[in-house]
Amino acid sequence: MQTVSSVLDSISDVGRDATRGGYSRGVFTSPELSLREWFSTEATARGLSVETDRNGILWAWWDATDSRDGALVTGSHLDSVPGGGAFDGPLGVASALVAVDLLRERGVRPNRSLAVTVFPEEEGSRFGVSCLGSRLLTGTLDPDRVRALTDADGTTFADAARAAGLDPTHLGRDEQAIRRIGDFVELHVEQGRGLIDLDAAVAIGSTMLGHGRWRLSITGQGNHAGTTLMADRADPMIAAAQVVLAARKIAAEQDGARATVGRLQPVPGGTNVIASRVDLWLDVRHEEDAVTASLIERIHGQAQKICAFEGCRATLTEESRSGTVHFDGALQRTLGLALGRSFPGTPTLPTGAGHDAGILGTVAPTAMLFVRNPTGISHSPEEFVERDDADAGATALADVLEDLL
Structure with missing residues (x-):
């Protein structure tokens, strides 16, 4: 056998x-x-x-x-x-x-x-x-x-x-x-x-x-990395980086919560290109379904504030959720x-x-x-x-x- x-x-x-x-x-x-x-x-x-x-x-x-x-x-x-x-x-x-x-x-x-x-x-x-x-x-x-x-x-x-x-x-x-x-x-x-x-x-x-997956699409202005001054940028990658840190901070403040960004995709993805859009995927988990919902709401709210400051827009889409x-x-x-x-x-x-x-x-x-x-x-x-x-x-x-x- x-x-x-x-x-x-x-x-x-x-x-x-x-x-x-x-x-x-x-x-x-x-x-x-x-x-x-x-x-x-x-x-x-x-x-x-x-x-x-x-x-x-x-x-x-x-x-x-x-x-x-x-x-x-x-x-x-x-x-x-x-x-x-x-x-x-x-x-x-x-x-x-x-x-x-x-x-x-x-x-x-x-x-x-x-x-x-x-x-x-x-x-x-x-x-x-x-x-x-x-x-x-x-x-x-x-x-x-x-x-x-x-x-x-x-x-x-x-x-x-x-x-x-x-x-x-x-x-x-x-x-x-x-x-x-x-x-x-x-x-x-x-x-x-x-x-x-x-x-x-x-x-x-x-x-x-209980857990779920959400896609957060952050839209900015694609442009040339060499000719666009820092002050003139609406860079979704900068906003995305701050959202990743915000998700960690929000989850750490809630006992038993987990929040992870394991995938981040810039569009078009060129080394010398300021991205026009960055998609990132959030995995959020907690034993209480209401807390999971609250966590994603707080992360989304913080993402909107970050994007407004950076001249970008944030759109959240739920891909799956299980209690x-x-x-x-x-x-x-x-x-x-x-x-x-x-x-x-x-x-x-x-x-x-x-x-x-x-x-x-x-x-x-x-x-x-x-x-x-x-x-x-x-x-x-x-x-x-x-x-x-x-x-x-x-x-x-x-x-x-x-x-x-």
Whole structure:
């Protein structure tokens, strides 16, 4: 039987980013499409029946009855942030495949069907909306809006989906898929230091921090860098720099808040050109949804003041927003009982990261398992999981699936 690490080793060369380090596996790009093919091959080799639904979600089925309704579902994603680590997403997929191996080795005979899933565009790194696949499935995104989303090269989501073999006219809420999800359990690398500090290999997720993404477009006057005097400028880059600092200051004043500008794009982007526009993307998070709303309002207000002083204009556009999620209490207790035999005293941890399990929680009971990351770093090449911990995670997932089956 394969270990989790050996499964991951088989894709270790897919999507390596020579410039950023780590991996860049944007949805429907060549690396991510290769990983989708890899998943189908791995699942088929285990006797699972693989299909792609109308929103591009992969389902690998272990059928136990004539009906797939109310199935037990597990899985994660294969896309990455630019220059991301090897475990964010793929660990959950590889662990689910190994968990199937373990269940078969134990002689488990399911009393309901089991599906291993892969959700597309969880990170939102190509088209700007995180958990896009699960949002489409649950109907929390307008399909027309999704079809019109564009990447950095101007390719629409509709065109990218079509090139990947999907019919974009069929995107949207999928009642059949919703009926199939009886319970959803997602395993994920921990994206923080909780398990390090607790000296534990695995944990059960309790809550997922509310968060959103906003695009702030700052418009000024494009001009020549050499002929335009400093006093004559309406430079949106100067305003953008001040907004970045203002966002940090505002978030630091609110206990438990996070505000990040991880992407900033000047237009036209020439070295000897004063930009005519600068787009920056804000990621704002807090456990209280009202506080998140207040934070973005304060940041936007400060941006308008800064832009007025610099002779620029600021326009804020919400790209996505999710409230704080409390994972299903009964399912958490079931996980605790299942893990009590092999992992006594399994801790419960909140997460500040977003996950498909949080989106699916609006239509079905969902839960999460986290596996220790000894660096405490994620969304970076330094993200890591020890081989023994990866196997412990797969064992924990198999224990949970066995009880739920």
